[in-house]
Amino acid sequence: MPLISFVRDLAFTLFNKPYKVVAIKEPDIVEIEGPDGATREYELDSLSAQYGLRNLRFPKPPPGNKKPSTAPPAKIAMRPSSDLSDNARNDGLQKKQYLDAIIHSGVSMTRMTPALEQVINQVTAECRREKNPSLSTLRRWLSQRLRGGDDTALMPYYARRGGGGKSRLAAATQREIHRVIDNLYLSPQRPSAKTCFDTCIANIAEKNQWLPTSQQIDTPSYRSFLRFVQRREGYEVLASRWGRREAELRYRSSGKATEQYSLNECWELDHTILDLFVINPQTQKPERPRITVALEYVSRSPMGFDLDFSGTSAQASLDCIHHAILPKTYLKERYPHIQGKWPCYGAPRIIKVDNGMEFHSKSFKHACLDLSIQIQYCATASPWQKGRIERFFRTLNSGLVGLPGYSGSHLYNDKSDKRPDRTAVLTLPQAMEQIHMWIVDEYLPKNHRGEE
Known part of the structure; x- marks a missing residue:
């Protein structure tokens, strides 16, 4: 980890919020000011730990490497009435x-x-x-x-009064509570709130030994200390105690997507292993096949799929795209008992994929280039950027419940004597027929959130 230093008026971001250094106190105490004007006192080791967790970031230097002015801001002693309610x-x-x-x-x-x-x-x-x-x-x-x-x-x-969401504790007591929360509770060691409270009480008792009676710091109750802990933002607490990635996974955006596409303009393409044991024609043993699906972004309709026992590869992706582009004219002839239709075909303009090696292969890129399809790679370890196809796989596996050989999503965590591989009787063509039947007669007729 590179060396870092803190000087007065240094600007940085902590938990995605702007802060600046107000003062450097001894020993190794850094006082910082947040966007709301409130100040905090951090130990240097605590700030270094947040930098290692990527919760603290420094801005890029301005063009020309111009150093910011170190002159202290002018202070006005009077209290302007315009700042009041x-x-x-x-x-x-x-x-x-x-x-x-x-x-x-x-x-x-x-x-x-x-x-x-x-x-x-x-x-x-x-x-x-x-x-x-x-x-x-x-x-x-x-x-x-x-x-x-x-x-x-x-x-x-009025701002100093207690009430809903406010505290009646003295400023010195609140400062000690915040110092313990910032430097001890919000740390990768993840101590309990009771341990932090005991540390806060010990710190206050030690300081009161050297203070006159008129300046003694009040001792807070454990319930008051817990209220200060609970008022901290969830992202800040999770990023400090469990890491930035865990916080981003928990607090990522769950609202409507900001991307706007027209119908059949964007597809999401991915692979998964079915929760179903099928007889492999080559080994004559029950195995779980791989399925590759191309899902239309707006309507959430599956455009095509490929089912096989081979692993994830560029050929499997191209076979899926080939099936998705062509019209499904074979449906009535090959599966006459299917009642509905599968009117999904045509080439997209964009395909969203993850960073698997098969999607970076030359054959996949050349095929998309010939079809005038733009490849859009999602960020590494960010499955929510193609959440529609991930949700479809979950719905597909739940739709296979009841078929012989169904294993469920927690096969290897199941401690019972159930052996789904012993009940597997479906062949690969029969499994493809079941998936066709589920897509055409069950999934497509239903309304999905993308169509509402």
Whole structure:
């Protein structure tokens, strides 16, 4: 793994979100700021571990290798009211109106007098409030203004209040909880939440030994610690504890595909082993045949297939394409008891395949070139990019239930005495007849999600 370093204002992405380094603290603590403005403190070893898991990435250098400016951003000490919500701004203006009216009238606020009550009643009517604020409330507002130095101190901090999805814990306690979650819980060692909570309690107890009584850090409960853990995004937790690939598999897009094709423009082509034992004519022994299917992208209709005991090869793929392009005029003559029709034929413009060696062979590429078919390779180990054909194989194998020799998808995990190979009686032509019957009379007449 290459050496990495962190300096102030360094930009990077963590769990597919932009972050930048705010400060470097000792010993080996990196404070980073997220897109929402919240800061986190990571240990250097934790960030290095996330870099090794490919959860942390650095952006490519800009053209010309121009270094970003290292000048610290200007800080504004005042609290602008434009950053507040309308409710907070209106609440603060009403408080200011009460205090201004009392100060301008010259009435003392030592006790509630008729003169003071008259001023308060007048402001309450102007503000259309239901009741007057108490004298202690008015004194508290005046104290806030004096401590803050301006009227913005009267604006309430709604964002700091507790409630649904928020915490009432002190900022120092929340900082310690986040530090333990970031550096211990979100690690490849995958410690339990109880272990992380015990570490958090120990860290707080150690720091409280060196802090005065007025600055002691409050100790959270285990339930509060769990709430902080549960609020973390699922992708972030899974990528940190189990790796980036596992997180992408779990949280990959499951909505409608963004690719748009017209009818019979794109096919998905792939192989699988049937969950059915068939008599091999060469060895006269029951074996599970290989089937290659070409599936139309829009309607999810099988265009053609090839069934044999040979392995996955370019010849099997070309035989499947040959069967898919030609019209199925042989159906009534060869299988007279099939009632429906198979009106699927014609050449596509695009074929989506995986990265098997047979799809990279010269014979397969030359045949597609002669047919003016563009080959679209899916990413490595990404079966969801051709999910239609994967789902069809699952439906096909479930449609074979009840045939003699059916093995199921968990044959090698079955601990029972069931031996499906002993019940296999179908020959290869009979298996092809059964698949034709299932496609034409069962699968094609049904509505699929691609046609809705």
